Amino acid sequence: MLISQPLQAQEFSTTAKLRVVVYGNEMLSSSYISREYSFSQQLQQKLKISGFDAVVEEMCDPNMTTVDAIKNIDVLIGKAPDLVILQLGEADINRKYQARAIYDNFKMLIKQLKKQNIYVVLVGNKIPETYGTEYIKAMDKYYGLLKKNTTFYPYVLENIEGNHNLTLGDNVHPNSRGVDYLVNAIYPFIDTGLRWRIKFINDMRTK
Secondary structure (H helix, E strand, O other), rough: OOOOOOOOOOOOOOOOHHHEEEEEEEEHHOOOHHHHHHHHHHHHHHHHHHHOOOOEEEEOOOOOHHHHHHHHHHHHOOOOOOEEEOOOOOHHHOOOOOOHHHHHHHHHHHHHHOOOEEEEEEEEEEEEEEEEEHHHHHHHHHHHHHOOOOOOEOOOOOOOOOOOOHHHHHHOOEEEHHHHHHHHHHHHHHHHHHHHHHHHHHHHHHH
């Protein structure tokens, strides 16, 4: 894990708020939990405490597939995000889309975002054992390829799912403590991404 340090005044010289967009399915949304305890709000508070002048916005839909995400990519880019948390694939997997197709869609999404110099944090998925060994191996293979060139967080419910202290009654959806755990777990990747983005903006100004 990376250890973040408070930003120094000279490091932070962007004139506008940094914008983080959560582009995902249900687990990072505020659809099942009070908004004040949602991932986006807790992350925004964490960023503020750490010294980032940032706003976190969610574009989440439980049914959004990677195909839907590609169709709406212009809307996402139009929000001018500095960093995007890409938490998709669950809807695709539930529909048993081919692993290669999901991989190709992720590649396209990531390529379009990076083309705009947007930092991407990709969140992986845990494939149910009922989907069979071949499908699981295929998805693991393609996630392995994606994470070679993109910041990767293995699974949104890592160490949360099944823990009754961190989940709601279904032992799946994170409660406020579970969301707090997730924010702290993924935060080092966000911190690194925003520092990269700040440096990129400052470097562009000096050219």
